Amino acid sequence: MKKFLSFLWNWIAPIAFGIAVYAVVTTFWVNVVTINGDSMAPNLLDQQKVLVTKTHNVKRGDVVVFDARKEDPRIQAGNKDYVKRVIGIPGDTVEYRDGDLYVNNKKVNESFISTDEQQSGTEASFGSSWSLGTLSATGMWKKDDQGKTVVPKGTYFVLGDHRSVSNDSRYFGFVSKEHVIGRVVVPFWYSDTVRKNIGSERNHFFATA
Incomplete structure (x- = not known):
């Protein structure tokens, strides 16, 4: 009986340990997410898999995953998580004018997307100039967000790379920061360009003179 129990333990223990490690890793550190849709193309494509790391240190330029069911009142049935790029953090102003995006009146370095998306894609539906104030006045935003002219505490302003x-x-x-699942990290086998555009924008978010 002792031999049997010892054999059973030696067989079960590694499996239990593996399950425990997986649970801890996916809960507290990293998870795998499948991209759904083309809103982050050409950097992230539909059905590609990426890693998502849990973090409280979200910066401008980071690509994050969040629970859109709690953010988008018009979310399509069956959708759950959105993948977008953080443009504004708490206290920021965000506006688009003269073909460029500005945060706190500083021009954003948008080399991670095409000129067409920087301009006509960013203008889509809202014209050649807009700000947080004009966007929030459209009536499309969640009720609590309407009337805001700066990014409120505990929230982010996000855009997709394929803005059109x-x-x-x-x-x-x-x-809301509370609904952010984590920051996207692209695996090593992705191209250098994609890894730069997704993982390094936080380091040179603003355009240099």
Whole structure:
């Protein structure tokens, strides 16, 4: 009986340990997410898999995953998580004018997307100039976000890289920090360009003179 119990333990223990490690890792550190849709193209494509790391240190330029069911009142049935890029953090002003995006009156370095998306894609539905104030006055945003002219405490303003098709903060308002699942980290086998555009924008978010 002792031999049997010892054998059973030696067989079960590694499995139990593996399950425990997996649970801890996916709960507290990293998870795998499948991209759904083209809102982050060409950097992230539909059905690609990426890693999502849990973090409380979200910066401008980071690409994050959040629970859109709690943010987008017009979310399509069956959708759950959105993947978008953080443009504004608490206290920021965000505006688009003369073909460029500005945060706190500083021009954003948008080399991670095409000129067409920087301009006509960013203008889609809202014209050649807009700000948080004008967006929030459209009536499309969540009620609590309407009337805001700066990014409120505990929230982010996000945009998709493929802005001409992206359903993002322009349409539904700010994303609560509480609903952010984590920051996207692209695996090593992705191209250098994609890894730079997704993982390094936080380091040179603003354009240099």
